[in-house]
Amino acid sequence: DTAVSQTPKYLVTQMGNDKSIKCEQNLGHDTMYWYKQDSKKFLKIMFSYNNKELIINETVPNRFSPKSPDKAHLNLHINSLELGDSAVYFCASSQGAGLSNEQFFGPGTRLTVL
């Protein structure tokens, strides 16, 4: 039983395309996140949703648009993909957005833009 799942695991696409990554958690958490891990393994938060509402929106190009249809899902849509978007994207979830903030991570989606 996978706690946080992401699809697809690998995504290879051409510059300029639009793509989506899906995330689902079955932990009953109310907060979900998207992180980007670059080629040097640096992890940076992109977005966070709490009860389907956006609560964290870091400095991310507006080509990136998260969507949370319900508490268990947080999808990431990327328009007009660029070479610099190549990275591993991690979804995570937690119970609450603050205190202790233990986050559970998905396996990641490796995006390669050619």
Added chain:
Amino acid sequence: AQSVTQLGSHVSVSEGALVLLRCNYSSSVPPYLFWYVQYPNQGLQLLLKYTTGATLVKGINGFEAEFKKSETSFHLTKPSAHMSDAAEYFCAVTSDRGSTLGRLYFGRGTQLTVWP
């Protein structure tokens, strides 16, 4: 503002040797501190965390870390390394206050190699 510095991007130890991974943080409010481990091609898994109370925190797989406020450190240790400990380790900080609420700030990671 909060930040994390992990000294040493690569650490190599022999199997059975002490593991010490260093983490220093910067925080203007009482921090919550975490160590996560990432095995190759996998997501991150929580090893241990410090929120309040006892400053020596024990985690999974025999790891522990000590919160030292005076040194703004949260170093990770394990008395005896095992081959299966080879992975990337991330220290992270967050807080339940103000603008940092919900934001988890990661260090740049330390790659641990264990030699037989």
